Amino acid sequence: MTFSLKAVLGATALVMVSAFAAQAETVLKWAHVYETSEPFHTESVWAAEEIAKRTDGRYKIEVYPASQLGKEADINQGLKLGTVDIIISGSSFAARDFKPIGVTYFPYIFRDPGHLIAYTKSDVFKRLAKGYEDKTGNVIAAVSYYGTRQTTSNTAVEKCADMAGVKMRVPDVPAYLAMPRACGANTAPIAFAEVYLALQNGTVDAQENPLTTIEAKKFFEVQKNIILTGHIVDHLNTLISKSRWESLSEEDRKIFIEVMQEAAARTTKIIEEREVALVEDFKKRGLNVVEVDKADFEKNVLEKVTFEEFGYEKADWEAIRAIK
Template identity: 80%
Template sequence: MKLKLKTLLGAAAVIVASTLSAHAETVLKWAHVYETSEPFHTDSVWAAEEIAKRTDGRYKIEVFPASQLGKEADINQGLKLGTVDIIISGSSFAARDYKPIGVTYYPYIFRDPSHLLAYTKSDVFKKLTGGYEESTGNHIVAVSYYGTRHTTSNRPISKCADMAGLKMRVPDVPAYLAMPRACGANTAPIAFAEVYLALQNGTVEAQENPLTTIEAKKFYEVQKNIVLTGHIVDHLNTVVSKSRWESLSDEDKQIFTEVMQEAAARTTKTIEAREKALVDEFKNKGLTVTEIDKADFENNVIENVKLEDFGYEKADWEAIRAIQ
């Protein structure tokens, strides 16, 4: 009887252990640098919850906003170190590991958001993201529209030459520097989290970001002019680390991909709608909103900044420009 009881208890323990193992929760870290009010965060939280649902609770994803796990360069490095599993970050940072993908930040390469979204379905997109994955092992799962980048300044600007000598905060990323430097601005690579204070105390007198970021970070409180330079139609990638992506089953890869792409589409829709309303809202706040001749800025970039100097390939630039 004792032997039989031990056998039964042992069998029961194996069944319980197997059941627990099958439903074991894997905790993942998802990091980004954006505020909790922004769709990049709210849709990441939605995606985390949705992945938990669709995998029957096998994954718990903790989302860390507002540079809690480090600045954008830090979280990109975190993919390699294993300190984060998922990040939202721009191709400008991906270009530090695979330079050609940075061509998507070359000023005026995209006409508008619909052109950007068409690019994400193109062969040149597959080529560039494939090159990044081959270099790093990290997998770009989804792309969301970040917004069209414009300039804020305490100096009136209507043409490229008006930026000569302007002290301007720009991320320390080659493609972001192209337009300001082509127009003669003096650029400063201040960390994103420190831009408001730098504008407030006069360390710099201008910066560039999408209207939605200008709103979220309240840059309009310390700037007088919004100049609609529209120099970069910006985007963010949802990136899963090499080690995490390789650990997923094909079924889970499919779930992660579907959910993250749904989240990116939600973000894109929100950003596009918000941008349309913000010009009037900024005017109502007393800011001067200036339309510019984009051809003037674009021509200066093409004349003064060479693609090849950044490690970009002209064939990629031409292929993207040709997308309809």
């Protein structure tokens, strides 16, 4: 009897411990649209593991790359619904909820990656981020450099006018349309996952993305001209959903923010180093890498596109341009 009672008590204790452990571990979903080879994924995985360590295993974060949980619009919607806890996404999507934050996509607003990172530490950024957070409840935990957006095309382009009539894939986001439309291109909003096929079968003649993306998505296989338009110094936000943020203790919030910002800094460093190497790498592969007159492109944009049509404030643009 004594043995049986001990066995029962022992088994009960094990069940209770197991139940407590299961209760203690919270499983979160972290989604993005990038390939597993890209730092946006590798550093997200690092962050997930680091958060697990720093919270003593109370959080298990599962990272879903390459549009596994949907296209970028889908995962942004998932953030609102609480079906996904963390995403990596551009401010162009945040601008759908709070238009002024999209001013960072106005062509040639940033001089280089250093200028972008300086902006993320500025009062302008804090104000725009707060506007988005007040509107949605979601939190911008970190910002990473995505890359400087360049153009690939079936034909060589040297000046803005050379784009006239070119069918160009541009994300279905107003901010990205400014440069192509100012130069007379016909824009087509094709989903990111479908761009390679669209270039291959001639649905479009050109597209624009950072060099790292051009390499990762292998666009160079179906486009032989790399045009260094450098029109947008792009970034990505690491976003935590309103529902998840509200569930975190102050201590856990601090851990999440610190780790995500560390991951963003690691990503930025990797992207900057890769971009420098890729120009030469593309030349070695026999691609035609074209330097353009950026002043000509910028002049056309400022003459033919207004801030107001995108819902941006010129004062925000001026404040960001003035950041040293």
